[in-house]
Amino acid sequence: MQDLTLVMAQLDPLVGDIPGNADLAIETVREARIEHGADIVVLPELFLTGYPPEDLLLRPSMETRLRHARAHMAEKMARDVMVIVGYPGRREGHNWNLAGVLYNGQWLSEYAKQALPNYEVFDEQRYFSPGTQPLVIEHKGAKLGILICEDIWAEAPVRQASLAGADILVTLNASPFHQDKPAERLQLFEQRAREVGLPLVYVNMIGGQDELVFDGGSCCVDARGELMVQAPHWAVGLMPVQFVREKGVWEPRPGETQAEVAPEEDLYGALVTGLRDYVNKCRFEGVVLGLSGGIDSALSLAIAVDALGAQRVHAMMMPYHYTADISMEDAAEQARLLGVRYDVLSIEPMVEAFNESLAESFAGTLADTTEENLQSRCRGVVLMAISNKKGLMVLSTGNKSEMAVGYATLYGDMVGGYNALKDVYKTWVYRLARWRNSQSPAIPERVITRPPSAELAPNQQDSDSLPHYDVLDAILVRYIEGDMSAEAIIAAGFEREDVYKVVKLVDRCEYKRRQAPVGVRVTRRGFGRDRRYPIVNGWQPGD
Template identity: 85%
Template sequence: MQDLTLVMAQLDPLVGDIPGNTETAIEAVREARIEHGADIVVLPELFLTGYPPEDLLLRPSMESRLRHARIRMAEKVAHDVMVIVGYPGRREGHTWNLAGVLYNGEWLGEYAKQALPNYQVFDEQRYFSPGTQPLVIDHHGARIGILICEDLWSGAPVTAAKQAGAQILVSLNASPFHQDKPAERLRLLEERADEVSLPMVYVNMIGGQDELVFDGGSACVNAQGELIVQAPHWAVGLMPVQFVREGDHWVPQPGETDPEVEPEENLYCALVTGLRDYVNKSGFDGVVMGLSGGIDSGLSLAIAVDALGPQRVHAVMMPYHYTADISRQDAAEQAKLLGVEYEVMPIEPMVEAFMDTLSESFAGTERDTTEENLQSRCRGVLLMAISNKKGLMVLTTGNKSEMAVGYATLYGDMVGGYNAIKDVYKTWVYRLARWRNTQSPAIPERVIERPPSAELAPDQQDSDSLPDYDVLDAILVSYIEGDMSAEAIIAAGFDDEDVYKVVKLVDRCEYKRRQAPVGVRVTPRGFGRDRRYPIVNGWQPGE
């Protein structure tokens, strides 16, 4: 009985580091051959450049660098294993998203991605021309049809590969994560395999890249669309798939599968992975952040410690007159619990100095949010000074609900390089905090239970100026992710005053979000790549 071992190489490239990614690919193939006896090794989409390379694709030296990379792979990869790897290529006056096939020191062929996504976070039509032809490669008696990511979602390239004689379909992918995406992706894989009655191998990227994060979960389904093998989510590694020939068919044999996890765990892993890769790939020694004793900074601290280790996290409590004693106590308790460097820097002298300087200019005016913002901006100055002195990136802590309605201070609590919970609604902040505490003590229970407050004024609570977060988040999901009008949201049962207030705040605060730090995208529509609205416009919120 003839068999074939295919290894899914679920790897984490660094965008732009073509030499480094090439060496990673060579080492992965070597390990796959030694550890698993690989006949075929499949790497993710655009692996040699990393994904997405964006306007690096327009650099004149891109093609020459990739040519050197392919030459090096041809020289160093063992001749008895076939490698399928993704990279861009300039051919006949067009740039293509390619999958190249290497065997016996020669590049046997290249497949050009046919379906180019241009929605949500994708912008491939800016860079690539669509391919038009299938590619089927014979190897050890098996006919391997090659696809790239969106080809699977389109469907037509899948049918074309089968019509060209493919017996096994292999898809190279850089499919970013958002909530519910892993299940959606697996359902599609199962449906496509069942439609064409062919086994399908799906190799996905892993790791964080700016606001995107890739969860892995590479998988193989059989010709009936049943899951046979699945690599772990959120872990780099090699996963073998054993095929056995039965007549004219190649049948994948049952292997390891990744058990389903709670949605909170999946989301938390995404946030940890995104932060870890952003800090490490950017070359920072660690992070510094304000720890207020509140839920957002409490969750952010836990994420930072899980991503980087406590020795690379510096937390600072910066109290003022309105900072409650329990906030000070809870911040100190959490810092001790997680073992991070912690210090207290009162901001009263800084705030009063600003107020003295501004007293003549402010004469005759009432106290308002201006004074509140001064407190936040003093804290931002302290954190940035620590960042500059110690080489630590400032981690901001505003959640998506706050960022949506502008409940944040420019050049204050928005100062920083990255925000781990930027795309996490407040209601999910609570869910994640509670889930994290089931793994090990991380966030004091009182932080989770007490009403949220920015503590910028006496007895202040978030509910003083915003609807309850359950209501706020439901309106925001409808407006931001569902693109529903104010009238449609009201018709769905929400109070008209709440709805108009929220949508006006969302529209009015676009200028703030444009100046906010990057943060990992985990919802189907995050601020940034997904949602591009003009800052100055005359659109009416009811439309």
């Protein structure tokens, strides 16, 4: 009987920090060798550059920097352990997405990713040429078939590695999260392992990068497709897989696995991870946000505290004439519950000064949304002033449902550097708030149960302007993620008036969304990399 310890290194690199990522790889392998007796350590796809490096890949110095980093790794890496790590490389006049194999100071082989995704958030054909050849490398009697991310989805590279004599399939990944994605992946791994009768090791990245967030969940399934080992979601760390060879076949031993979690917990983990990495990697001191007493800002505050700690979060209540007493009470109570700094600053003097200054220009007109938007814009100015003075990033708090239909004010409540709820539908905001309260008190119950309102006019409610959120979100999911036409949505059972109102608003408000803060994509189709619609166009909704 032979045995082999493969360690899955589920790490969070910083895009562009090639020397820092190389040092992280060196330290990780040292730890894996000492703590787990690793024979093999596998790191994620494009680890040395971080993922996605986008047009950094086009910088003339990219290959030089990578060459220096790889030489440094060869010199400093722990001996007697094989390291498989992802990086880009220019070879024979082409750019490739590579997995390199390092052992005892020597780079032994490189594998070029064959299946280059060019859909949703992926744009790899802009940067890379596809590989054509398998790579099977032997270490301590085990033949490892190397694959990179999309290769596992394409089927052909998997069969190619199997036919080339692989005993174990090893895939390096930078697979972004969206809702239901972890279950889809695991189902695919089980299927691929059964198809070729080989165990499969999947090593994923962790952390947030602009609008993408990576959930980890690195795992190993056996040749029958049964889950044997799984690393946690939303946590950096090392997870060993023990292989034994009996009767000429390498089998993974059962190890740690993760209990199935509620969808709310998984989504909340994505939002916390995305915000934490954005703030920390951009080196902000912390965040400041407007706390209105409403559900969106309340959930945003809870996410911020869980991501950064209460000491790095500053909440501002900025009341005006239409701010209800219960909003003031609930905001103060939540700030107390979570232990954040909480200040109250009335915008009344600012709004009145604007109204007075604009009185002559507005003469002969009736009050409308212009005056409502002034309130929101005064709040935006206050938040940006605090941001400038204290080095805190403004956290915007609008949800996906509102951003879809333009129920937000440019240079007002859309002010900010990041929006944790950018890709979260309103109905999910409520689900997440209830789930968060089930863990520990974080949001006053009245915030969750009262009707939502922007509080920019007397007795205002969101339902005055929009369909109820359960209806609105059902239409939005079909139109944005399902690409269904207005008529098809109507045929699915929705009111014609509601459908046409919603889809026209979505189309009309593209210009607003282009100016909105970044936030992580957590649905199948967010506003950003994977939904690129023209601002100026003559398209008519319908068929």
